[in-house]
Amino acid sequence: MKNQSRFARLAFVAAAAGTLAFGALPNAEAKTFRMSVSGDANTMDPHSQNAGNVTLVLRQIYEPLVQRGKNMELQPALAVRWTLMEPTRWRFNLRPDVKFSNGNAFDADDVVFSIQRSLHEFSNYGIFTDTIAEARKIDALTVDIVTKVPDPVLIDKLTQVYMMDKEWSEANNATRPQNVRGREDSFTGRNTMGTGPFVQRSREPDVRTVMVQNPTWWNNAAREGNVTELVFQPIASAATRTAALRSGEIDFVLDPPVQDIAQLGAAPGLKIVSGPEVRTIFIAFDTSRDELLYSSVKGRNPFKDVRVRLAMYHAVNIDAIHTRVMRGQSVNTGALYPDTVTGHTKTWDKRYPFNVAEARNLMRQAGYPDGFEITFDCPNNRYINDEAICQALVAMWAQIGIKANLNAMPLATYFPKVQRDDSSLYLLGWGVPTLDALYSLQSLIRTRDGQPGNGIWNHGRFSDPDFDKVIDAVKLETNVAARNKLIDEFNKLYHERVPHLPLHHQVIPWAMRSNIDLVHSPLNQLEVKWVKVN
Numbered sequence: 001m002k003n004q005s006r007f008a009r010l011a012f013v014a015a016a017a018g019t020l021a022f023g024a025l026p027n028a029e030a031k032t033f034r035m036s037v038s039g040d041a042n043t044m045d046p047h048s049q050n051a052g053n054v055t056l057v058l059r060q061i062y063e064p065l066v067q068r069g070k071n072m073e074l075q076p077a078l079a080v081r082w083t084l085m086e087p088t089r090w091r092f093n094l095r096p097d098v099k100f101s102n103g104n105a106f107d108a109d110d111v112v113f114s115i116q117r118s119l120h121e122f123s124n125y126g127i128f129t130d131t132i133a134e135a136r137k138i139d140a141l142t143v144d145i146v147t148k149v150p151d152p153v154l155i156d157k158l159t160q161v162y163m164m165d166k167e168w169s170e171a172n173n174a175t176r177p178q179n180v181r182g183r184e185d186s187f188t189g190r191n192t193m194g195t196g197p198f199v200q201r202s203r204e205p206d207v208r209t210v211m212v213q214n215p216t217w218w219n220n221a222a223r224e225g226n227v228t229e230l231v232f233q234p235i236a237s238a239a240t241r242t243a244a245l246r247s248g249e250i251d252f253v254l255d256p257p258v259q260d261i262a263q264l265g266a267a268p269g270l271k272i273v274s275g276p277e278v279r280t281i282f283i284a285f286d287t288s289r290d291e292l293l294y295s296s297v298k299g300r301n302p303f304k305d306v307r308v309r310l311a312m313y314h315a316v317n318i319d320a321i322h323t324r325v326m327r328g329q330s331v332n333t334g335a336l337y338p339d340t341v342t343g344h345t346k347t348w349d350k351r352y353p354f355n356v357a358e359a360r361n362l363m364r365q366a367g368y369p370d371g372f373e374i375t376f377d378c379p380n381n382r383y384i385n386d387e388a389i390c391q392a393l394v395a396m397w398a399q400i401g402i403k404a405n406l407n408a409m410p411l412a413t414y415f416p417k418v419q420r421d422d423s424s425l426y427l428l429g430w431g432v433p434t435l436d437a438l439y440s441l442q443s444l445i446r447t448r449d450g451q452p453g454n455g456i457w458n459h460g461r462f463s464d465p466d467f468d469k470v471i472d473a474v475k476l477e478t479n480v481a482a483r484n485k486l487i488d489e490f491n492k493l494y495h496e497r498v499p500h501l502p503l504h505h506q507v508i509p510w511a512m513r514s515n516i517d518l519v520h521s522p523l524n525q526l527e528v529k530w531v532k533v534n
Helices: 002-017 052-058 108-118 154-158 166-171 238-247 258-266 306-314 318-325 356-365 386-398 411-419 438-445 465-476 480-497
Strands: 032-036 066-068 074-076 079-086 089-094 132-139 142-147 198-204 208-213 229-232 270-285 330-332 372-379 402-409 425-431 500-513
Touching: 032 238, 074 079, 089 108, 108 132, 108 142, 108 166, 238 258, 238 500, 258 270, 258 500, 270 386, 306 356, 306 500, 318 330, 318 386, 318 500, 372 386, 372 411, 386 402, 386 425, 402 411, 425 438, 438 465, 438 480, 465 480
Parallel strands: 032 229, 372 402, 372 425
Antiparallel strands: 066 074, 079 089, 089 142, 132 142, 198 208, 208 229, 270 425, 270 500, 330 500
């Protein structure tokens, strides 16, 4: 079969890659690397919150079975090879002589445990493991992962599933993920135990997390970077982060203010490394409730009417946001994901034009000639200029009578609020670590039905059987041409029915001291194992 040969090629490449060397010997001189971002990780549990700031920290400590290299290619990590044994059964041969930083050996029991844990209802990682029926131990270094259906992107998804120490988790009453949405405290919310290049030494939430080089990391002999101590210091204020970089207090800033990019790039001792991110910024609506939680409209929900959503779309001057708010550091879009993602088509990556007159006409047709009042939730320290984007939208929507009361808050408060479905209108950014469209389709649009991965970030609870039918077909289709045709059907529906209001794809500039060498990632995830402090 054509599909089977594709899987066979993938398995062969993986097996061959497992024999490659990983780089040069590390520099023995101690080097401290201090990095900052606007907000802290809201948990240290590797199966709880699928959020960028969480994975930014945890990827330094934990490892998956499969990882991505410097050019986003698949590489062996804790598995040295993987082979498709049957259409629904993959065999993973595990790396021998790997230890967790407490000295416990990594083996098949840890893989089975970690897969099961990631499928728990409190896990936000079901989108990566939703097709898995079971992980089955064959021997100490061999695991079969059996899927419910053939999954054409399983290996891509497993790059995001971290392996935990089963014994450590059981000893610390942490066999299930932390329930962040329920505001639960847990041992794994504060502590870690991984096999990766760094070990957590101290943790002060929202202040500082210190990690040091893991002396038992399996790849220490080929470690490319020379960082021996990593200090992760979130700084909410953009001006303060910039000042800390200029003064030398910080070596690296993941999210410098776009208005400061030119000055930082020209400043002595500093530099900017920039590139497109696989992340789209969009507006989501509560389209489920018959009456919104936070609106002046009583007895009905204006967002159930596509004309209202389309009116708000037409009212957005995206060029003004691109120029004035983002200072050119964005790519305007009408799609849910950028062209680096499998399934993107130029045909449907087109925006409805900025047209206030048409927007007002649509509001009249929908029965809201005078507009209405709505609370607009927005993070103020997660995405590039997120609060400024929201402020601009408030002014634009005011032109069609919609009074959007901006409710901006830090991500530590924002994400739990949105995840409780406690929002009528909100801004969200969505990255695609699998580099495949299904990740966005299933997470953001699929009806939430309790099945793992379905609608896990669909907190406006959008539901449309036509979308669901296409998304479910994409999940099962293994023929590349047929699958791409289905995704194109989705793209057409997305454009016509306006479940979201897409804004732009982020362009991510990283600011750093000029003595720092690193690898820029379109996933906006820094791998400190590759960082060199010169």
